Amino acid sequence: MLPKLISSLIATKKKPTGLSSLFAVLALVALPWTSFSICAEELDRIVAIVEQDVVMQSELDEQTDRVKFQMQQQATRMPPNAVLERQVMERLVLEKIQLQYAEQIKIEVGDDVLKLAIMDMAKQNNLNLEQFKEVLASENYEFDVFAEQIRQEIIISKLRKTEVDNKVRVRETEIDNYLRNESNTAELQEYRISHILISVPSEADNKQIQKAREKTEEALGLIETGEDFGEVAISVSDGQQALEGGDLGWRKGSQVPGLFADSISALKVGENSGIITNASGFHIIQLTDKRNLEEFMIPQYKTRHILISPNELLPMAQVANRISNLKKRFDLEGDDNFAQIARTNSDDRTSALQGGDLGWVSEGEMVPEFEEIMTAID
Structure with a gap:
């Protein structure tokens, strides 16, 4: 049955992979929009x-x-x-x-x-x-x-x-070989990391470098005397995740920056690395949590789709006919032509540029009507 809002022609290949995250969306918070009272002489700037x-x-x-x-x-x-x-x-x-x-x-x-x-x-x-x-x-x-x-x-x-x-192109055979290789079981561990960065300008003099180090040492001292790592990060960190308390989220071993990799593997949950130095400045990392990724293995689906959306010129009845004709064309021309059909016909212009490719998708990421078809295809 066609969804009420869209009709999609999808091609799916199922493969068990690691846990993936849904795209980030704004959290709905009960904060009213403030009505700023601006006097006539006060202008926004x-x-x-x-x-x-x-x-x-x-x-x-x-x-x-x-x-x-x-x-x-x-x-x-x-x-x-x-x-x-x-x-x-x-x-x-x-x-x-x-x-x-x-x-x-x-x-x-x-x-x-x-x-x-x-x-x-x-x-x-x-x-x-x-x-x-x-x-x-x-x-x-x-x-x-x-x-x-x-x-x-x-x-x-x-x-x-x-x-x-x-930047990442991995063949499916490489994934299969990787998962079969027992020497890679350590890679099935994930780490949740928090990070504080005290940045140093690229052309900093000794005085600026020393000032940044002292600021880092002060932050580390607060953490080691019981201050919450996240609160210290919010106050002093120059990192992009400062407002999230420095939380970098869950990362597999291969996704941990090389600068931190050795420190992370040696830490217990709740411990910090001390001060780590590189060209960008001084870092402190904390291992917030870790888990065995094998426990979280879930099915994922390599999915492509063609989206045809109804509009004033194309009512739903015509959408159904058009998607049916595209399906017949796909059946006749075969899998190799799906990408070209998507590029020239799909209303989802972002995925159309990729030949309709949506990448690997986990259950719960797509709308129910789409997911029902996706999970039913062998």
Whole structure:
């Protein structure tokens, strides 16, 4: 049965692989949009220029307020306001750079894909779309603004995945051989790592280097006397994950930066590395947790699809006919031509550029109608 919103022609190959993460989406927090009372003589101002874009003071203020609210909800000690604003500013600038680059390489998220993502968020909260909109409205959160934030999160996630995929090409036979090789069982261990970076400018003099080292030693001293690693990271770290308490998430051994690899393997959960030095500055890492990945092995599906979306010129009845004709063409021309059919016909332009390839997908990542077909194909 065709889904109500989209029709997809999918080709799937099943293979057991390690646990993969869903794309990151904005957490829904009960923080009302602040109505800033600005006097007539007070104007919003530019606080940073990022290539063709800018960061406005109001944007910085709103994002800082959200981060403060999240910290309050998590009972996290607040760093000084100047430190927090610097961290938020760095994140805003990085996101704008990523979005500009994504636009340059034509990474887009269409309205249909966005709507499905939001519907999935609503479903996870046991709400339908209208109820989800009502919850947002009750918190004075404009749906269009929320949706645009979700779109940007998905774009950035796609960009990161694209950059990784462009650098990593592994044949399936190599995966099979790897999994059969008992000498690689250590690679089935994952580590959750937290990180503090005190950066040093590339042309720093001895005085600047010494100042950075002293700051790192002070941070390490706080941690070793019982201060929470995450709170120290929020206060002092220059790393991209500073606002998350330095949390780098779960990583397999091969995904741990070489600088940290030896230290991590020797640490027990809760221990820190002491100070690690390289050209970018001074680092402290903590092993937050570790687990045997073998316990988390789940099925994944190598999936391609062709998306045909209904619109004013193409009603659902014609969508069904078109997808049926494409299926017949695929049956006649064979698997080798699926990529070309996707490139010239799919409305999901991001995957169309990859011949319809969605990569490896875990159960629960796709909408139910798509997943039902995906998991049924041998």
